[in-house]
Amino acid sequence: MQNIFNIKTEADFQKKCLETFSYQYENLEVYRKFVDYLNINPDEITEVEKIPFLPIEMFKNHLVLDKNSSAENYFQSSGTTQMTRSKHYIADFGLYEQSIYESFAQFIGKPEEYIFLGLLPNYSENPHSSLIYMVDFLMKKSGKPENGYFLYNHGELFELIEKLSGENKKVILFGVSFALLDYLDFCNSQSIHHLNTQKLTVIETGGMKGRKKEMTKDELLKIFQIGFDTDGIYSEYSMTELLSQAYSLGENIYESPKWMRILIRNTEDPFSYVEEGRTGAINIIDLANIHSCSFIATQDLGKVENGKFQVLGRIDHSDIRGCSLLVS
Missing domain, CATH: 3.40.50.980 (Rossmann fold)
Known part of the structure; x- marks a missing residue:
């Protein structure tokens, strides 16, 4: 697969996203179950906006790691002892x-x-x-x-x-x-x-x-x-x-590197996106997450304009x- 750091055009990015979706559907059990639960046929995903985004909460209670990697090294979110803390297993530092x-x-x-x-x-x-x-x-x-x-x-x-x-x-x-x-x-x-x-x-x-x-x-x-x-x-x-x-x-006002992108979903309908400039919930594509999940639905609010984005707070x-x- 193409090196994500060599992405230069929108076509490169779209191609890499679809390749990554196919790889993660095949090799990431929790993501495959999530996609199947939504009754989505992976063969029908032909554009980035149709890719399902995994809720970020899944990192708290599930192993989000492809089957070709070992669960040895991880990052953990900070928090109190009462909180369930996210773990992100790292296959390639x-x-x-x-x-x-x-x-x-x-x-x-x-x-x-x-x-x-x-x-x-x-x-x-x-x-x-x-x-x-x-x-x-x-x-x-x-x-x-x-x-x-x-x-x-x-x-x-x-x-x-x-x-x-x-x-x-x-x-x-x-x-x-x-x-x-x-x-x-x-x-x-x-x-x-x-x-x-x-x-x-x-x-x-x-x-x-x-x-x-x-x-x-x-x-x-x-x-x-x-x-x-x-x-x-x-x-x-x-x-x-x-x-x-x-x-x-x-x-x-934030800018992301060429292998990362912010999409803004409708807070009332998580499978649709709002118009540019409108506020909604942040979905993140992070192609560096090849061994975990590159498509994450966060609980942050934001908006996108002219390829840049703002973070406006948290969903209540x-x-x-x-x-x-x-x-x-």
């Missing part, structure tokens, strides 16, 4: 790493050019987090001695950002939203403020529910712009159940997602 690298290079730049700082637990504290694996991989590709995690060391992080800004170094700070807010609260409590940090890029990865006062994404990004004294406030959109990432370079009855509980 090399595929995930290439997806990370290609997406980051397309939207941000080559990782080798940046210093990476994390307001996150380090990898040894949470080895089953896909987010921390991603940041750890980017740090390894970067190879900079200043790379590191600073979740509990706010004063040290402030001093390092100021030092690197003075040296005109290009710095990426990754963090879940509430951890970034906690850090700015610390700065305010110490009456210290970032200055001249235009080489700093902050990438927030979501995660607020249950930890901070709810606010709109626009309000959040404005707080970060002021607190970090930079216009470089970006966002990353992914989840445990995916091996690809979309990025927003501002205004809460959805569980709290794990990112906000990552460091609890």
Whole structure:
């Protein structure tokens, strides 16, 4: 089958989606049962919009892994002990790493050019987090001695950002939203403020529910712009159940790499799609998920316009997602 990272045209993408659907129907038991339950004849799936999307909740209670792979390594969503947590079994870490690298290079730049700082637990504290694996991989590709995690060391992080800004170094700070807010609260409590940090890029990865006062994404990004004294406030959109990432370079508008696509389904009829610009529930095609499921119906709300998308919240009855509980 064609390498997903070589997709160049819409025809390439459509062909690869249909190939992947056929492969996963044949080799992924839970997906085959789901398609059969819907009384869908796989031979009649001739366009992407007709492909059934597996509810994301299936990752909580079922093995979503093709029969040619072994269930040894996995990512697990964060959460409380009372929650049923999703498990995404990983057959090929090399595929995930290439997806990370290609997406980051397309939207941000080559990782080798940046210093990476994390307001996150380090990898040894949470080895089953896909987010921390991603940041750890980017740090390894970067190879900079200043790379590191600073979740509990706010004063040290402030001093390092100021030092690197003075040296005109290009710095990426990754963090879940509430951890970034906690850090700015610390700065305010110490009456210290970032200055001249235009080489700093902050990438927030979501995660607020249950930890901070709810606010709109626009309000959040404005707080970060002021607190970090930079216009470089970006966002990353992914989840445990995916091996690809979309990025927003501002205004809460995301772009996805060529092997990932967002479709917006009707919340009243999950087998139909809304018109462009209308709000609905997010379906994700992630062709990097070749060994699990590439067609996932999420519980996020959003809309698509001109090939880009916005994330507008959660469907009301959805569980709290794990990112906000990552460091609890």
